[in-house]
Amino acid sequence: RYQLDWEDFDRLAGIQLKSHARIDPDLLAPRNQSSGNSRKLVHLITWFAALPLAALIAFSIYVSFFQAKETSGLKLQPALELLARIEQRTLEDGSMIEINRGAEVDVAFSKSERRVYLRKGEANFEVAKDPSRPFIVNVAGVDVRAVGTVFSIRLSEDEVDVIVTEGRVTVKPRTTSTVPDESSADSFLNVGQRARVNLHSESLAVEVSSIDETEVEALHRWKPRLLDYDQIQLGEIVQEFNKSNPVQVVLSDPSLETISLSSSFWSDNVEGFVRLMESSFGMEAEWRGSREIVLRKAN
Template identity: 30%
Template sequence: MSNVHPFTSKNVILENACTWVSAIDRGLSNEEKEQFKLWMLQSAAHQDAVYEIAQLWDELSVLNELSILFPQHNSANHSKSKWVVPYSIAASLFAALMVCSYLLVNLENDFGKELAKVNYTKIYQTKVGEQATYVLPDGTIVQLNTNSMLEVAYSKGRRQLLLNKGEGRFNVAKDASRPFSVMAGDKSFTALGTVFNVQRNTSSDLELVVTEGKVMITDPSVAVDANDFKAYQLADNSTQKIRQINANIVTSGEKAVIEQSITKPITQLSVDDVQRDLAWQNGMLIFNGEQLGDALNEVSRYTATRFELSSAELAKIKVAGVFRAGDVAGLLESLQTNFSIDHERLGEHVVSLKYQTKS
């Protein structure tokens, strides 16, 4: 695993366990219940994550209630916690765990039926300021950023996704018999055993960051089937087959920027670069010398607020800092404190920025 990958497998499992519990708390559709069942059956670690979180409420008799609901589950096997969970997260999940518990009954009976489902289609969406994580039927984990739309279409020989807008992180389950490709705008990104992030700015302006394995960038008309998959896995940018289809191979720790449908030279990223580009996956935005105008454009992706700058000079100020995505108040306070930039609200969703008037 690449040393630039900012997440551990335990963190991913815990993240998805929390996401499912949150979804259960609001109420699952029948289709979501089926997906949840499949996720639970993919690994004992998934089930352990739920019960290890419940360990935090030992004094609140949560484990006792779970043992009544599920007498077949041996809670003694979890006497020593394997997961480190912040208490603030755990506390918020107490009620949700009680709601989701009934869904775990008789999961084994449905396992064969779930595995038999080969074809799968669904549309996933997030609103402005919303981020969500989904587990697809093959075990692939998709994390969508703010204001994103993803169409998923699985068939017997292919896993095809379409990123209509926004940004997504894809932790792809290995399946050489069904290549995994994400189309965004006029490019297609084929996973060659990998974890990667795709951001679609426009149909011709895209960004790809690979944190594990390889990704091949091609024209959407290039179809990758199981017969070609192994050859592509072993290829690099000098391979004749890659050059014949005008493709680019991007490997772990590298970034590809596509502007006006042209793939710029691939760049190697430092660990800090990767963490900054992918900070959204942890609900944060990191700036390190970006111009204020560009930084505000990024902030605006996570909120309905728009910013008006009083001058071009103001827009070129270089800023640095760590902000929670959507925290407009925190950003405005920081600009005032560190750069003497005042703000004025011109309506519910418009903020005017200008240098502080000297008294």
């Protein structure tokens, strides 16, 4: 398309030359004006006459460029968000938050308490001990209170899900009326326990249950961890990445699965893994949709 626009510029130049050839300078010049001044006047008039067309072509190029750029960005945006690394945020008190992709967290510390708001998604909290300033996470009106603890919270459309992996927390649901209700009492969670609050229930009762290590590991696969491999087949490594990430890696040829690899990767760094396959193992990557990357032998 840009080539056609430049051709329009060429045609514009041709129009100017042809106009100069057709116009009789004596028709535009005053009776006592020299022919040299007549030519200058003709050139000036022709130049001004061509300005609107030139401006239109330039505007067309400008709009075409930015429309193409914007369209390209929209296509890439979902993939880039899914490839983003897990954010690890250290707070001023030394506490650390691991924020899953797409989650939103706001921090509002004061002298008396350390308050955090989980607006969306899922996060894991490793709380620095400070008995004088309780650490409180508010999520959809539910308060999760801790002192020195490790726990995760997931907010979905239907519920708040809390899992404790170290220490102890209290879960206090929001109250829907001024009348005291036993279901709104604080619930205590210890290691290996899980609390769920149904956001569509009128009582907003806290449902506490036990959870084993296998379940905890499966629910926390999104958390970044170092994967250290020594002569492990590529197929097994890809499976491990796919368990931990929304973007799935696909090997186009079964023969690629048996390639042995010795390296270390962070489990959330799919992009780094794919780039290594391209730069060091003679492969090329191709997006298939917004959630799959196909690896194949480079031509």
